[in-house]
Amino acid sequence: MKTQQHWYHNLWLWSVIYFSLGFVNILFALLGLISFCLPLLFAIFGGNKLFCNRYCDRGQLLRFFGSQLGFSRRHDIPQWMHSNGFRLGFMIFFFAMFGGILYTSWMVYLETTSLKEVITLFWCIEFPWSWAATTLVSPAVAQFAFGLYSLMLTSEFIALAAMFYYRPRTWCAFCPMGTLTQSICKRKLPTQR
Numbered sequence: 001m002k003t004q005q006h007w008y009h010n011l012w013l014w015s016v017i018y019f020s021l022g023f024v025n026i027l028f029a030l031l032g033l034i035s036f037c038l039p040l041l042f043a044i045f046g047g048n049k050l051f052c053n054r055y056c057d058r059g060q061l062l063r064f065f066g067s068q069l070g071f072s073r074r075h076d077i078p079q080w081m082h083s084n085g086f087r088l089g090f091m092i093f094f095f096a097m098f099g100g101i102l103y104t105s106w107m108v109y110l111e112t113t114s115l116k117e118v119i120t121l122f123w124c125i126e127f128p129w130s131w132a133a134t135t136l137v138s139p140a141v142a143q144f145a146f147g148l149y150s151l152m153l154t155s156e157f158i159a160l161a162a163m164f165y166y167r168p169r170t171w172c173a174f175c176p177m178g179t180l181t182q183s184i185c186k187r188k189l190p191t192q193r
């Protein structure tokens, strides 16, 4: 049976636009803050997972490529990926990496270190990224944009790899934003699972 299409099923396009804009100018990476704020706002004020269920561009991208286009091999997701220990550990690691981006940007602001125009994949592989009009903003803001784009791109690659091998939305089983918003929702509505 064919599932009904809704406008929000097309939100996967935002993921494509976002990562494409990073090739135009790295400063567009700052738009990624929307992906950090929106799920939190939905969880804090709505107390629900509506953002995850409908409006998350990454969730829709995984659904589109994995389910609709059939790019997922649909192997069962290993139990440990669902485990609270792994989800919590990955969330702490992810936000620690985000904290590292803030720290590096602060160091650039203090002129302790200089702006590094690279994209870092998987937290260790660096690629020079020269198409960036970083003079439009302070070096610290530009450094933050490089870091945020690196984090978003790394997590996108992990999400796509998990989608290809496991089920389409495997990433959502341990997505740091999903883990965080779920705990917020549970606190607001203790009966909600």
Ligand code: SF4
Residues within 6 Å of the ligand: 039, 051, 052, 053, 056, 057, 058, 059, 171, 172, 173, 175, 176, 177, 178, 179
């Ligand atoms: S779990 Fe993460 S990637 Fe999945 S829909 Fe929610 S915010 Fe998006």
